[in-house]
Amino acid sequence: MLYAYWFRKDLRVNDNKALSEFISVVRNRFNKKKDKIIFFYIKGKNSFSYYGEKRIKFLYECLNDLYNTLKKFGFDLEIYSGSSGDVIKNLCENSDEISLYANKQYEPYNIKRDKLIYEIIKQKGTFNLFNDTVLSEPGSILKDDKSPYIVYTPFKKKFLNLLNINSFEEYNSDLNQIREFSKYQYKSVYIEKINILSENFNLKNNLNFKGGRKEGFKLLNHFLNTRVFDYHLLRDFPSINGTSLISPHLHFGTISVRECFNLALKQTKNKKALKGVQTWISELIWREFYYQIAFHFPYIINGAFIKRYDNIEWENDKIKFDRWCNGLTGYPIVDAGMRQLVKEGWMHNRVRMITAMFLTKDLLIDWRWGEKFFAEHLIDLDFANNNGGWQWSASTGCDSQPYFRIFNPYLQSVKFDPDGVYIKKYVPELKNLDGKNIHKPDLELIKSEKYPTPIIDHFKMKEIAILKFKSVSN
Ligand SMILES: Cc1cc2nc3c(=O)[nH]c(=O)nc-3n(C[C@H](O)[C@H](O)[C@H](O)COP(=O)(O)OP(=O)(O)OC[C@H]3O[C@@H](n4cnc5c(N)ncnc54)[C@H](O)[C@@H]3O)c2cc1C
Structure with a gap:
């Protein structure tokens, strides 16, 4: 054997x-x-x-x-x-x-x-x-009529009720128990092998993420002992290091989802951390929710969850897409996000929503183009979460943003990056602008700072996007 x-x-x-x-x-x-x-x-x-x-x-x-x-x-x-x-x-x-x-x-x-x-x-x-990957195995949490949940809040309610969470059993996988059999290892000589140590990566040393269990655990522990206290207040501000940054570790499983829940639950005993921990647990439950969506509705791999939205006539302008990819749309918050993604393999959640909404509603480009571009660049790429996030932003998904509620990129920028600290970090051309001008640089400034003029007029495109959705809605 x-x-x-x-x-x-x-x-x-x-x-x-x-x-x-x-x-x-x-x-x-x-x-x-x-x-x-x-x-x-x-x-x-x-x-x-x-x-x-x-x-x-x-x-x-x-x-x-x-x-x-x-x-x-x-x-x-x-x-x-x-x-x-x-x-x-x-x-x-x-x-x-x-x-x-x-x-x-x-x-x-x-x-x-x-x-x-x-x-x-x-x-x-x-x-x-x-x-092992999720706490609630897809199929284990269903509505009373045995169909899958497609709205997050009732799913979350049932998840918390069913699991009645106090703590989760962690599995004993101590290899000492079978150490004596290490002398009997099978070696295949016929299959091509990779020597990971000899692989060279032509990457500048500007990556904020490091793989491995120790790193993942360090991040998790540090977050739950410090930043979680204000997570509910700060998690939406991209210039602030307010979230856990554990998504690549959760994806590759260097830390387990049970460990995340158990350590978080321990912190609920600390009253000052309670609100932050509860909000953080809700985010982990979004992950559980999207996993069961991917499982029950496999067609989302290349189609809209709400099937009628497959009929939307996207404009799919390649030049506009390239400008979005390269952070040259003339919308500073969008450009900052896209440049962060390409440079660091990462983007803050609030900005993922802003850039995704901008691609689909302002540039009228198919969400699948954006999903693929994110997949090519994100270190934490995770099919269920990426697809869920894209379909949420494009309004084609389950429990997604209604199509008529389109983010205004200027207001998002003012609200979540009020002093332009995030923008200045990734769009250095704008570093001399003050907090007022940075969100919507005026044309004279644009010329002098060599920054692109806005690629589209948001207010016009918003109207067109709504019409496009309306036209396939009946
Ligand atoms: C367009 C778009 C694409 C996305 N693509 C991915 C992706 O490929 N991989 C990925 O892991 N997440 C994705 N997300 C969700 C979210 O942006 C990241 O999980 C989050 O930014 C990771 O940072 P963090 O670990 O500091 O999160 P925290 O805020 O600390 O949250 C803890 C964990 O909860 C889960 N989580 C948080 N927010 C969400 C969410 N909205 N949906 C599902 N799970 C969530 C993640 O596993 C995360 O690591 C995407 C969101 C959008 C809008």
Whole structure:
């Protein structure tokens, strides 16, 4: 028997559901005379063409950290390059029997892939999947009529009622329990492997995110002991470091969602932190909500959640799109956001909403173009959250912003970056403007500062956008 553990979006050995099950099975059943064990990760070959280099760098840091952790218990981490189907086929072909363990993934394309893996494996063994990524496994929280929730607030209410949260059981995945079997590791010589240490990244050292469990845990702990106190007050201001910054870690699973909830719940005992923690927990529940949406409505992968909005005639002007991508729209808050994204692989949530709304409602460009551009640049790219955020902003999603409530980018800027601190950081051409002028520089100033004139007139475009939505609404 080959006991195989497949790390996917759970790049940690602590509090890991599938790993705890794997350890328990290996501990009880491993036969030193004939069994082998392996831990592996598969990196799809085309990942670089779609996902940004910054994200891959972060991933490699996580893998490196995981590699070193496994080493402490005597185990290797094999990092394969190729399609999952080919890798698993190879493992099956080279073993009499296989018992494969992993945590479930809920993205429509991953569900499809896992069905294929089941088919490949079924003659040779078992593919054992567990829920680890979210607290509420998609399908476990349903309306009374057994249909999925499509509105956030009642979902949240049921989530809090059902789980009756005090604390969540964390899983014992201590590798010491199976350390003695590290002498019996399986090595594949037939599959292409990646040496993550030899990979070179042509990136300037200006990234704010570092992969790995220690980093993720440090961020989480620090946030919950400091910034969470004012989270409800400051989370919308992009110039203030007011949020946790844990999204890339939650995505790759260097920290578990249970750890996030449990540490947050502990802080609710501190009265001064209560409001901030409650607001933060609500954000984690948005993640749970979007995961179950992606699971129940897989067509959102390339279509609007509200299907009639697939009929909107987007203008899809490529020149305007390029200006948006490059932060040259002449709307300072939008340009600051887009430049932050491209430079750092990150954008503050408030500005994600502003830039996404601007692309769809002011430039009339299909939200899928924006979703893809974010996917190419975000370190924390997460299908369910990205799609959810885009469809919310485009008003095509479930429980999204109504199409007639279009953000005014100037007012958003005045409200959430009143002194232009965020704008000045990413749009240095405007650094000499005062707080009044920076949100909407006048034309003379634009000329002297070499900053583009506004790409469109927001008020005109707002009317056109509303008409476009209205025309497909009946
Ligand atoms: C257009 C658009 C695209 C987005 N793309 C992504 C994406 O690819 N990956 C991603 O993780 N988030 C995405 N978000 C949601 C949100 O912007 C980020 O989760 C958040 O900015 C991450 O920062 P943080 O970890 O400091 O969040 P915090 O404010 O500290 O929140 C804690 C955690 O809660 C979850 N969360 C917070 N806000 C949301 C939200 N609106 N929807 C779902 N989950 C949320 C995240 O996991 C986050 O890490 C997107 C939002 C929009 C509007």
